[in-house]
Amino acid sequence: MSDRKQIILGAYLGGVNHQTVWSHPDAGSQIDFSSFEHTAVTAERGKFDFFFLAEGLALRERDGQVFDQDIVGRPDTLPVLASLAAVTEHLGLAGTLNATFNEPYELARQLASLDHLSGGRAAWNVVTSFDAFTGQNFRRGGFLDRSQRYERAAEAVALVRELWDAWAADEVVADKATGRFLRSGDAGAFAHTGPQFDVRGRFTVPRSPQGQPVVLQAGVSEQGREFAAATSDAIFSPFTHLADAQAYYADVKARVVRHGRRADEVKILPGAAFVLGDTEQDAQDKARWVREQQVTDRTARILLEQIWNRDLSAYDPDGPLPDVEPDLDAPSFIQGRALLDPDRRGWVARLRALAEENRWSLRQVVVDQFTRTEFVGTATQVADQIDTFVQEGGSDGFIIGSHLVPTGLDEFVDRVVPLLQERGALRAEYTGTTLRDNLGLPVPERARGAVLVG
Structure with a gap:
């Protein structure tokens, strides 16, 4: 085993975004199972750690009409991942599920079930939302003020873990003859x-194979970094x-340590x-062509319409x-896309400064920024x-995607993965039996010693 830091690799399948070039002659479907299967099987062939699905809970709108620049239609995350569990053996299965619009009991039950079905390969990407437009799809509007979304998310994650821990080690007994839990x-x-939340009862799913599914999160703000360091x-x-x-x-990593955890207990990707x-x-010529395909006339204007x-x-x-x-003062012209910076005037000023400094057109600004x-x-x-990025402390690995769905990852697996393996920065074979094993994450303390079917 190499003493080089091992690179973690996740694979994502492009969906509702402008990065995917759906006009490419080799582009496939964003909804057929064959697309998800191809990407996941390819990632496992490349010894990736996990396959990742983002989630869109509402059809985006432009000026009150369905956003025809986007693809329309995306199946629910959990059935896709459960289906992929049947066609992969080692690959982790990570899904984005919203802590604002879902109840902890449902989340805990669904993810623990996926962990059992996959033999310990489930992961939950926790996201929050303060978007009233998306919230209209949900009971009671599903809407939370921005200031409350992390409060709810922190309690939701803690409660989900409490439910996963409702089956202690000495209460999980397997009947080897029937394969049933007693x-x-x-x-x-x-x-x-x-x-x-104010809930009580009995959790129906026994302790899962990896103790608890892996919890992923994204956060850049002060609140987001603290939430991740404490819980993810x-x-x-x-x-x-x-x-x-x-x-x-x-x-x-410093925040993780301040929360009483080891620095390597949280991976940054x-x-x-x-x-x-x-x-x-x-490669540069191909990259230029890809950017031109990503930013059509309509795409260029729409991306700026969200800001203006x-x-x-x-x-x-x-x-x-x-x-x-x-x-x-106007209602949101673009609905269903996250606004990365609420200071629209400041954002516009920065874009204008870039355009003036570089003598860029509207399209060139969008290409550079989006x-x-x-x-x-x-x-x-x-x-x-x-390899350099990871070895020099920029991250613990990457979530790799392509502009081409679903076959874009093949080239990376065929050409780049063997080179990373040769230098000892990427596994040649899977050594763990669960996603936690492969990521080098500890089993939660209460889950250690649990007796499971097997």
Whole structure:
């Protein structure tokens, strides 16, 4: 075994976004099971740690109409992951489930069931929402003020874990003859009273194979970093420039230690896209073509309409940025997309400064600010970039995706993975039996010693 830091790899399948080039002649379906299966099987062939699904809970709208720049239709996360459990053996199965719109009992039961079905490979990406537009789909509107979303999420995660722990080690007994779990004593009993939830009863799912499913989260704000450091097993980082990533990595790891945990008990994983070429110039040319396909005339205007909060269809994408100011008082022109910065005026000022400094058109500004291909080059160059980033403390690995669904990951697995394996930075074979094993995460203390069917 190499003494190099081992790189964690997750794979994501592009869905509702502009990064995926659906116009590509080789693009497949975003809803057929074959697309999910191909990506997951390819990731397992590349000895990835897990497959990741994001989630969209509402059809996006532009000026009150369905957002026709987006694909429409995405199956529910959990049935997809449960189906993938049957066609993979080692790959972790991570799903995004909203803590604002779902009840802890339902979340705990669904994820524990997935963990049993997959033999200990389930993971939950915890997300929150203060979006009243999406909340209209849910009971009582499902709406929370921004200030309350982490309060609810923190209590929801704690309660889900309490439910997973409702079956103590000495209460989980397996009948080897029938394969059934036998309950004893107070197995499954729980009672919780808090600001957000007041529940009691018996949890129906016995202790899962990895003790608890892995908990993932994304957070950049002060509140988000603290939430992740206190409760998560891994955190998705938005930083892909090494200096920024190192600062974020050091900050979060220090917070983890302050919460009484070891620094390596939380893994930090940025998302990343790639473009490979036979030469560096070939890769750069391909990357330029991808960006041009990602930012069509309509896409360029729509991405800025979210910031300006007004109809920009009259503006030429190859002309200057809009000369009007953002409309701060109108209802949201784009519904269902997260606004990354609520300071619209400040955002517009920054974009205008970029355009003036670089003499960029509207489209060029959008390409610079809204497309990302972190790793561009030959297979050797991309392997070097990934390995260097991880070894120098920028992250513990990456969530890798492609502009092409579902076959884009194949090239990475065929050409980059063997190079990472040769240098000892990536496993040649799976050594663990659960996702926790493969990620190097500890089993929760209360779960240690649990007796499970097997």
